[in-house]
Amino acid sequence: MFNLVIGLCALGIILLGRWLDLLFSLAALSNVIIGVIQEYSAKKKLDRIALLNQDDIVVMRHGTPTSIGLTDAVLDDVVVLRRGDQVPADGVVISSQDFEVDESLVTGEADPVAKKVQHTVLSATSVVSGTALMRITGVGHDSHAAQLTLKAREFTTVHSELRAGLEKVAGWITVSLIPLIAITLFGQVMAVGGWDQVLGHGSLETPLISTIAGITTMIPQGLALMTTISFAMAALSLTGKKVLIQEQPAVEILARVDTVCLDKTGTLTEGGILFDAAYRIDPTSGDLTTLRTPTTSATDSTAQPPAWQQVLATIGADPNANPTAIALREHFTQQPDQPLTDHVVFASERRWSAFGFGTPTTGGPAADEVTGGWFLGAPEALISQLDPTLAPVIQQHTTALATNGLRTMVLARAHAGAAHATAEHPWFGDSADLPDRLVPELVLTFGENVREDAAETLNYFRSQGVQLKVISGDSPHTVAAVARAVGWEHDAPASERTQSTAPSLAFDARNLPENDAELAGIMDEYSVFGRVSPDQKKRMVEALRASGHTVAMTGDGINDALALKSADLGIAMGNAAPATKAVSRMVLLDSKFDRLPSVLAEGRKVIANVERLAHLFLAKTAYAFGFVLIFSLLFWQYPLLPRQASTADALFIGIASFLLALMPNPRRYVPGFLHRALRFAIPSGAVIVLALVAINLVGRCYARSFAGELPFFDDPLDALGSPASWDGYVAAAEHVAGAALTMEQLQTATMITLTLTGLWLLNVISRPLNWQKIGILAIMYAGLVLVVAVPFSQWYHQFILPPTPILLASIGIAVAGSLGLELVYRVHNRWLCTHQPEALPAG
Missing domain, CATH: 3.40.50.1000 (HAD superfamily/HAD-like)
Known part of the structure; x- marks a missing residue:
């Protein structure tokens, strides 16, 4: 709505040929451009979501493996899945061999899941071991990944209290704009002589320009722009922090x-699994003795390591090793001489893996000890095959270790007298049954790197x-x-x-x-x-x-x-x-999680600074409403051109607000920023309105006194009487006294009063002051002098310095208005101290 109103006002200025008065439209145009780019980027990013890699897949067509594109897969296609493949669609396993998938991206479970015939496999999972044939049952929009993507693609915006507060203010202003525009236009027409004068002489330009100046001043378009810029600058700063x-x-x-x-x-x-320790299991008591930790030195590389170390080296070197086994690689490197003759891959369903070693090819102190079958698995998976007298003790130890957050595994070997304990190791194979008796060797513990x-x-x-x-x-x-x-x-x-x-x-x-x-x-x-x-x-x-x-x-x-x-x-x-x-x-x-404190600091800076700016912009909106309404009801001509009002805004709001938005502000977030801003802005706006009405009343009295209608300051309330053309006052003044207070001079005086009071408003809002803020204020005061005094600026703004009495009056009224703003600030701060001390300015 705001952008529509600003756009219509800009169109009116263009149609009237007053191009120099278009300064007010720059903020709205910038806000629209930034908003469109931001929303387009967000939606474009969501359109690029893809859960699945776009590699070709292999399907069985006419009994022959055929490579096709992912989008060419159809229902009932039979897909060939191998280790490392990503599952391209939902399906059912029709044949498998040691087939396991990683479902962590879908379910959150880190351990691989074994899949047998008739088991369901979901898209976006990946194959970690074995092979399988899968018949597709869901593809495209019907697949699990597509459903997740569909929900993820639903574009929603962040709930922002700042944005919600601005939208609420926008709603209030929008509701009041239509009647206020009508009142303003009517009042400005009456200020130049009424409808007969306007329609009879075609002089609609002046009331239209005055109406546009008043309406555009009411809209806090700069607040929306500065909020957007504050967010953008924070985002840019954080990008440099990854x-x-x-x-x-x-x-x-x-x-x-x-x-x-x-x-x-x-x-x-940091993710991943780390080897923590190896504990020897006492064969008679089941008690644990530490054998190896990551910090203990390894066996001399020139000597043959103990059998258990050689076995762990083989387990860690397995190309199909799971993350737990991979954690052994760094610590156990010397594998045995005898060949690995049998192997059962770890599966989450059975929770153990097995390694069978044949006769050694060379001798060695520990060579014979390696021969046979070794089993590495979760304690609960192997405990039933251990010596019944040792099992409860071992289980007690592993439970205690697990309670401390460690992942525990038991390394055991087939007992020499166990059933199937032959050179061929019959327990290896499709059935993968454990021997009826295992000898516990070690408890291994694994942790995570904090x-x-x-x-x-x-x-x-x-x-x-x-x-x-x-x-x-x-x-x-x-x-x-x-x-x-x-x-x-x-x-x-x-x-x-x-x-x-x-x-x-x-x-x-x-x-x-x-x-x-x-x-x-x-x-x-x-x-x-x-x-x-x-x-x-x-x-x-x-x-x-x-x-x-x-x-x-x-x-x-x-x-x-x-x-x-x-x-x-x-x-x-x-x-x-x-x-x-x-x-x-x-x-x-x-x-890196440690990036978040810097994000928190940026967020606090944005919220605290935007709240500070909201005090400023909403005070401007408050005074603009009161100013326009009073002048329209009194049938006084609005004493500012659009370009003059825009420059005043730039001096005590626009430029300063941009600089203030970039300054550090460590104050914590406190709910209710809009309520606090309005408590300050409305009385502050009222003070500025009184100052502006006062300088215009003084100016009208001054003009009338020279026109011979009213002694200067004898009865200033008479200036509120019937409307008369300002040009008539000027002509009378020139005739009677040879001196005039022109509309341009009154506009200049109004500009001085407005900017001086506005700069004091900026002063109190910027507190506590530091040298940077004092510097900004000094520059803005100097800017006012230049705007009023430099010839080019005088030409552009149509400024003419008023007579000395009016100039002094404009400054004096501004000082009185500043004292009023100081009082409002102190009363507001006292209320904060009582009701919301945490919301007091922190920097």
């Missing part, structure tokens, strides 16, 4: 956030009053251990903080209630959650928002996309899935 802002108001949202939901992997940890900056970053957020939630798909024990590593004990439930042992911080999301009210209670009580499904992530975010929290969430997988979209602010890591980054408002390009 933070991409995908929708500019997102900077504001982080400053308003009171709850941040974090994923463990990639946020608190980010060095995680604790410091989290402490920063706590110090700023932001509560933190970890929402992870991993084991609650693992999540709790990482949380403790970064100092999360302070966020444990109250009932657990008094325990002498380390608290079990994490809530198992498998026990979350379905009832939304109960869920909200759990979210308030706990800060760490494990085994959270993608649907639960979304519900948890929505529960927090329903409780009145402003929520930010970090994520990287496709499974996080809808939860990120549900949050007030979605933050994606740089290595996130394309759809996840596309629905996020912000991307940490280098995936």
Whole structure:
């Protein structure tokens, strides 16, 4: 609506041939251009979302493997899937061999999932081991990936309090504009002699120009522009810090956030699995003895390492190794001489892998010890095959280690007397059954590398009053251990903080209630959650928002996309899935969580500075409304041309506001900026209106006194009487006294009063002052002198210096108006001290 009104006013100026008065339209034009570019970029980015790589796929056509484009796949095509392939469509497995897929981008589960015949496979998952044939059951828009993409592509804008406040003000102004335009036009027509005069002599230009000047002054178009520029400058600054802002108001949202939901992997940890320690299992008691940690020295490379080290070296070197096995590579490098004759790939379904070694080709102290079958698996998968007297002890130790957040594995070997314990190792093969008896050798523990900056970053957020939630798909024990590593004990439930042992911080999301009210209670009580499904992530975010929290969430997988979209602010890591980054408002390009404090600082600067500018712009709107309304009701000609009003705005609002918007401002976000701005702006606008009415009243009295109608200041209220042409006053004054107060001189006096009071308004809004702000004020005061005194500016603005009495009156009234503004400022600050002390200016 504002842009429409400004556009119509600009069109009117053009039709009247007053090109020099188009200065007011620049702010609106800039705002439109920036807004269009921003929205076009956002929608274009969403149009480029693609969950699937566009590589060709292999299908069986007429019994022959055939390579086709992804878009050429149709229902019932049989797709050949191998290790490393991305599943191109939804389908059903019709044959498989050691086939496992990584569903982490879809479900959030990090472990591979075994797929057998008749099992469903979803698009956007990837093959991590084995081969399979899959019959397509869903392709194109019907596939799982397409449905996720469709939801992600729904374009929504950030809920910005600043933008919402501006829209509310815009609504109020819009409602009042139509009647006010009519009143203003009527008043300005009457000011030049009435409709008969205007229509009879074709002199509509003057009232139209006055109406346009008044209407354009009312609209706070510069506030919208400065808000947009503030967001853009913050986004540009953050880009240099490896933070991409995908929708500019997102900077504001982080400053308003009171709850941040974090994923463990990639946020608190660097991702990946690290070898922690190897413990020898005592064959008689089951107790553990530390054999190896990452910091202990390895066996002398010239000596033959123990058998268990050679076996672990083989497991780590396996080309099909899962992330846990890969963590062994750096620490165990010397493989045995005897050949690897049998191998069972690790599968999440059975949770163990096996390696069979044949007869050694060369001798060695530990050569014979390696021969046979070795099994590496989760304790619960192997425990039933261990010695019944040792199993409970080993299980107790592994449970204790897991409670500390470590992933535990047991390395065992086939007992020499076990069934099938022959050279051929019959337990290897399609059935992959465990031997009926295993001898436990080691307990291996694995952990995650906690980010060095995680604790410091989290402490920063706590110090700023932001509560933190970890929402992870991993084991609650693992999540709790990482949380403790970064100092999360302070966020444990109250009932657990008094325990002498380390608290079990994490809530198992498998026990979350379905009832939304109960869920909200759990979210308030706990800060760490494990085994959270993608649907639960979304519900948890929505529960927090329903409780009145402003929520930010970090994520990287496709499974996080809808939860990120549900949050007030979605933050994606740089290595996130394309759809996840596309629905996020912000991307940490280098995936470093410690970038967020700088984003918070930028957001606070934007909010605090825009609120400061809102005081300024809304005060301008308030005085413009009162000024235009009073002059129209009194049938006084509006005493400013559009170009003059635009220059006054530039001096105490436009240029200064741009500079103020760039200054640091550490004040925390406090809700209710619009209410605070209006409490200050309306009385400030009233003071400026009184000053402007006063100088115009003095000017009219001055002109009348010289016209012989009224002694100067004898009865100034008589100047409010019946309208008469200003030109008539001027002619009479020239005739009677040989001196005149022309309309140009009154406009100059009005400009001086308006700008001086406006600059004092800028002064009080800029407090506390520093040398930079004092410099800005000094430049603006000097600018006023130049605008009024320089010949070119006088020609452009049609300024003529008024007589000395009027010049002194304009300055004196401006001083009185400044004192009034000072009083308004002090009363407003006293109210803030009483009701919202946290909203007092901080810089």
